[in-house]
Amino acid sequence: MIAVLKHGVSESQAENLINWIKAQDVDVHLSEGQYQTVIGLIGDTTKIDIDLLASLEIIESVTRISEPFKSANRKFHPDDTVVDINGIKVGGGNFQIIAGPCSIESPEQITEVARAVKEAGATLLRGGAFKPRTSPYDFQGLKGEGLELLLHAKEQTGMPIVTEIMNANHLPMFEHVDVIQVGARNMQNFELLKELGRTKKVILLKRGLANTMKELLMSAEYIMAGGNENIILCERGVRTFETYTRNTLDLAAVPMLKELTHLPVVVDPSHATGLSRLVKPMSLAAAACGADGLMIEVHNNPQKALCDGAQSLTPEQFRDVVSAVNKIRAVVKEL
Amino acid sequence: MIAVLKHGVSESQAENLINWIKAQDVDVHLSEGQYQTVIGLIGDTTKIDIDLLASLEIIESVTRISEPFKSANRKFHPDDTVVDINGIKVGGGNFQIIAGPCSIESPEQITEVARAVKEAGATLLRGGAFKPRTSPYDFQGLKGEGLELLLHAKEQTGMPIVTEIMNANHLPMFEHVDVIQVGARNMQNFELLKELGRTKKVILLKRGLANTMKELLMSAEYIMAGGNENIILCERGVRTFETYTRNTLDLAAVPMLKELTHLPVVVDPSHATGLSRLVKPMSLAAAACGADGLMIEVHNNPQKALCDGAQSLTPEQFRDVVSAVNKIRAVVKEL
Amino acid sequence: MIAVLKHGVSESQAENLINWIKAQDVDVHLSEGQYQTVIGLIGDTTKIDIDLLASLEIIESVTRISEPFKSANRKFHPDDTVVDINGIKVGGGNFQIIAGPCSIESPEQITEVARAVKEAGATLLRGGAFKPRTSPYDFQGLKGEGLELLLHAKEQTGMPIVTEIMNANHLPMFEHVDVIQVGARNMQNFELLKELGRTKKVILLKRGLANTMKELLMSAEYIMAGGNENIILCERGVRTFETYTRNTLDLAAVPMLKELTHLPVVVDPSHATGLSRLVKPMSLAAAACGADGLMIEVHNNPQKALCDGAQSLTPEQFRDVVSAVNKIRAVVKEL
């Protein structure tokens, strides 16, 4: 960490600051120039509160040189983490497609979709039982009952399941869930992250609406700090001024995150764009730029026949996407 | 709600859609033009999932005409809500200043700051016991012990207290807390909001990092739907590309929110700007545009003497801000 | 266009509004409900100022149903536009790679890079002579002299050239330039767009830092309204809160724009990310999601050997990108 002092800072002010830094077990390297004084902070600076330091009256600027994340950092763990979900591997060259309906609605619906997506090439089944909704008046999911239906579909198809948790108190209900999803709105629900860090469950951690990659990695770090290193990161679009698409999918985050961390990175083109007709091109793009997997919404609900254009694909459309993605993957693996 | 069909939609597709809408107890008014067909949805459309509707292949666009929030809506509740905190009133012309340290650190610190801010004109005491931090390695607050210290300061000074909750399971510890704060990162932690809706506590609900005013009101609606109408909204800056300030304080949200809702709106200039020297001008601006109160960080920690420029003010600086704000308030009340 | 009146608007207010609309040669279809009145505006509503309408006291909301762009709209021109640059075609299945240095620096530099990129598979040569720089103290390009060097490189290699214009008064100097680039900062320099609309030059129009796709298409419309339909759109990243990458590349804009317009869409991964090591994955992703071409920075400057990681690739790295992109393209063409 490098701190630059403002012009005109007195010696005693600088000394106070240096003593305060040293009191936190961090060494100091002082470099005095004609116009400015630069303080290098050497050692374990993860404990230094950079916001506090930057806000001091005598400080011109602070730059953190080493990333504030450690367990998730590729520098200290150069090899790709391969997350193993009942034998289904994600990361380290292993690419998986998670598919299923946005919400679990009935035993027939979830089981039918499960069979259809499995047959089309999905290896993990997703389905929402607890649904985070902006409005308290919108459907909040079938909750516990939905989980039961999802577990039933798992039994019927043998597919490991992925579903979202919204409350750490629900963890006992998630005992047989294979991958626990943390949604975008809970990415910085630190209490939830800490609880998940105490489990050994695989966690699918979605990037928040307006969170930086660094913050995503710091949230992963919360889970890892508790001892759970089974984490899959998920890029699902960020909020911008653009309105044609629901969010702005940040695909450059895929190679950038993979440079910064050893954790696998998957992409959710359904939520990112909010438009089913953009799911295919964005799935291909995600596969092309090195994602370790995809999470795609697929429905199979006659009541929704009219919702043909929702962010969910029909099973036939999904099959087409899987086939195309596999062709791109075949090229990418040879590059 | 107005839905516009795409050009070329068949009659049977339109009929399917209309039946689906009617099945949700919403009436339909059809208007067929030469180039487009417009469907008016009449009745209680809060149950209609606008995202789903908008995403249908046959839909060109959907506009929600009535706001999706009801309990918080000024249309149905024209008079200002006045929140009463042990006799301290917020809203309806009552302006209050909440002040205190970012984190509770020791009995001396919190009690000293409490006395200092009370003497300077603050009417509510704030202090963080549970601290949401981006990094798991940063100080997470004194937690339960911090709450005890805050309660002690309340006893000593008679000031009602405001402090942040991060986990609904902690609610029993908050029994004697007067105002429970929901932080920006938990604004869409819907499980927490629901739990708070079941209490009768006053809730200070902060706007999320990248949340719209409508989403803030929908989060208030979650609490109100549970029966708790004691809510104070707080504008604390949103995330943009600007880097000189920590966030971008959206002061136009003050009069805009007050037009949309009857709930009181306070402003937190300390977190919004991250710079103590901007707290005074932004406090004056907030008072000038009609805010119902301010939440300001004040420290009194000799160890932080060097942190003169942090987002926290010294008690002397705070006294100066209060005095200036009162002068602006005196003018505003006469306008 | 659909305008919804506020509750409680008087008949005479509504009548005034309707007369004002009709005075602009737009028909009105009125639909009065119990709670609200909806006005459908029928006919050529491109002349109606939607901002003005939306801001009227009596208006609840306005929705534009038909897009405000006409010449660029795929609805009225379903077939892909194929832009022809001296026989090099862009769009309609024709994919081209534009490559070259950020700035033209010397005759040797530009000619050497031109030869290298041509040999590696680029079909168009780019190079900056007039450079828009945030700071007046930064290098502003070789200007006219740079253009001369670029034209010389064109002669030597036979490659058509692409270079940025910053001032309509410079147009005479661009006589032998094949493609005139409008940079992100000039996307809404309407005076420049109008001048370019009066030429027959191929225009490469870059999306602005914080401009929506609709605004990009409206800027294309400025050029087309003048009679010049030779336009290539370029996605180059938008400004967000993320800092690891220079901008946030919005690849969903590629299929979305191609749905909205018949104009070709290319992607500039070099400026979008600012990091040479992200150029390859983002080029592959752009090719995978249907872009009509790429614009990539390549340098060949021994002085910059140390700048290995700049946003520019070396010719060897570029050759590798071209080869990989071609493999992805081969798959995409068969999908």
Added chain:
Amino acid sequence: MIAVLKHGVSESQAENLINWIKAQDVDVHLSEGQYQTVIGLIGDTTKIDIDLLASLEIIESVTRISEPFKSANRKFHPDDTVVDINGIKVGGGNFQIIAGPCSIESPEQITEVARAVKEAGATLLRGGAFKPRTSPYDFQGLKGEGLELLLHAKEQTGMPIVTEIMNANHLPMFEHVDVIQVGARNMQNFELLKELGRTKKVILLKRGLANTMKELLMSAEYIMAGGNENIILCERGVRTFETYTRNTLDLAAVPMLKELTHLPVVVDPSHATGLSRLVKPMSLAAAACGADGLMIEVHNNPQKALCDGAQSLTPEQFRDVVSAVNKIRAVVKEL
């Protein structure tokens, strides 16, 4: 400027870099730590291209310590600049209100509005003759004829006039214009800025849609580098995800800019919010936080009686705003 080298950079690489820096007349101070090497760049670093440096493979991070703006920098010019417009002073404690219609429409309209706003307390008259519009089909202003009408209103009322320029070629027409406005969309039209730098006209420079304060100051620097120091900065809202207001007014930019620069800063609440009913509270807030003036839209057009809620105020509403602003100003001056 401080550059931090990546771990593992070889001595020869570091030496190459240092030689390259020194070749630009900048001295180097090397500080080698156990984990990292830090290079301090000493001297006039405004010529160093920070983007280029930051993008080098061997560089971990670069921090600019001294701001890249010089002429606009308060450090080198501690006293407030007072801009004098025919005796009307802006800055250094002088507060002015600019008012007038969005567009000049007729001789009667502009003269009537001019008289009305003068009588209400405005000291400068604004009116648009050249209008930047997103759509080529929207009204583009009366252009030269509009300027004539504005000059006529100036003659009639004696008020200095403010109007926007969109093309440097129009400068001869602006001979008798007192203040030339550069609109948000042209804030980085560097060719226009350079031309304006060659004049002695007062320039009102508006912040761009998504530009940082630093970029605004760099654009001022373009004008000042040409020798013209008569600049007034204008905050007019930035683009965010919020939709209730047209833009997000960044009032913290007022005290922040006034700390960074000696130039006066005014606020445009009309464009910032797009809603006339927010103009008053935002004007009061701007005055309270230290703005040097306001720019407010006022109309006086019977045809627009129905547009009561547009972003323009009626003369009566404007009079009320001026009176309230003056009361706030009276308090602020005494603080």
